[in-house]
Amino acid sequence: MPMQTVKMVITGPFSAGKTEFIRSISEIDVVTTDEKIAAGSAEFETKEQTTVAMDFGRITVDDDLVLYLFGTPGQRRFDFMWEILAEGMLGFVVMVDSAKPETFREAKSILETFRAYAPTPYVVAANKQDHPEAWAPEDLRIALRIEENVKLLPCIATEKESVKNVLLELLYSILEEMDT
């Protein structure tokens, strides 16, 4: 029987926690294409490495089914990659850094862009909920104008159980979509 592969995309603004999210659940060391950020650049203030093309994680279900997780590069200058990564995705997760309201506008913009790429189910992960300045998910829903029927889930990308919950909720949404 040929191997079946399915793909989910993890997207969101620069430094929202996409790489950490994939790292927490992937059975393989995440294949990252991070490059060092030049000292003195805008991104260097936030982190020293950033994802250039994509992150890549894998969850093997059995001999004939594998789930791939693709993390998009957060920097806008690599947004030509987004559409390529979105092709054939089963669904997508939009990561939002709950403690950085300066990135909410970009998160909303990325969400709308991915919605336009494909009519697949998606969920929004309100990441960094353990941060003292994190906005509550219900406030984020209003701030980002997320419709009531879209799942907005609290998330801590460094915690496996939290990541599992987000992925499961996305899969439940995909199942519901199949039933309709």
Added chain:
Amino acid sequence: MALKGNLADFSTTQILNLINLARKSGTLHVYEPVVVAGEFVDAGTGREEDRRPKVVPGQERVQIAFKDGQLVLAATGNTDGHLANVLHKAGKLNADQARVIRERGAKYSDKALALMLINANYVTQIDVVRSIQQHTLDIVYDVMTWNEEPFAFEENVLPPPEKITVPIDLKNVIIEGTRRAQEVKPLEDELPNLDMALKFPDAPGDKFRGIHLGVEEWRVVSFINPKNSIRQIAKACNMTDTEIRRVVYGLLQAGLVELVKPPGMQAPAQKTPTRASRRQAKAPAIEKSVVQRLIAKIKEA
């Protein structure tokens, strides 16, 4: 949970909308912006042009209190919130009266002072309520023009009971504040696509109750239909893009309308044909059992 940020990222109008929709109670503090030399914040794009100097809260400029999603009181960082000053500003007391009351009434609370002034026939109860209401609105409309100040919302912190509070519906404040907005760029950011349509939310009668719309807003409202794009409404109302954006933005923020895609609308217009537009990207056809197997696997992971 914190509700902190900067008005550059989350405007006063958006804060008021959040407080209104979430029926929040608490106090919004807005501060002088103090720039931190050599530190920057990124807007999440990673682009040089989208970063700006980091700003931290300085001295408090304004406090605005809300109860159950309604505006109830506002005060500036200085001392002009004394009831005598508020009544003087509203023309209900002259300067001498205000000065004497301030001096002799220093030990009284606003409520006690208002009662004495009403009993002494200096002012009526309606004068007091309207003066405080106008004072509160003047402060809030002023804050709605600010765009670089740090803010923090303290949940469930309300003015002391001796203060006079006057509930004001935030939807009207949002609409009036948007009318006064002069900046065009934020409106374009918030409402970039005029090819979207508008629809009324559930139970629109409840939402519109007590709302004071102007002629322009009513004209736009009369054309609201998921079949009409905002651009078509602008044409029918003879409005420019900026004018229609201002009206629609106010209605959206007040929760009176919602954005929808009009029938037949495709993905947002692109400058060049994209892979998605060429291939009409679709979700892959997979069996339900595949999703169920994925669920089982992740549960045990």
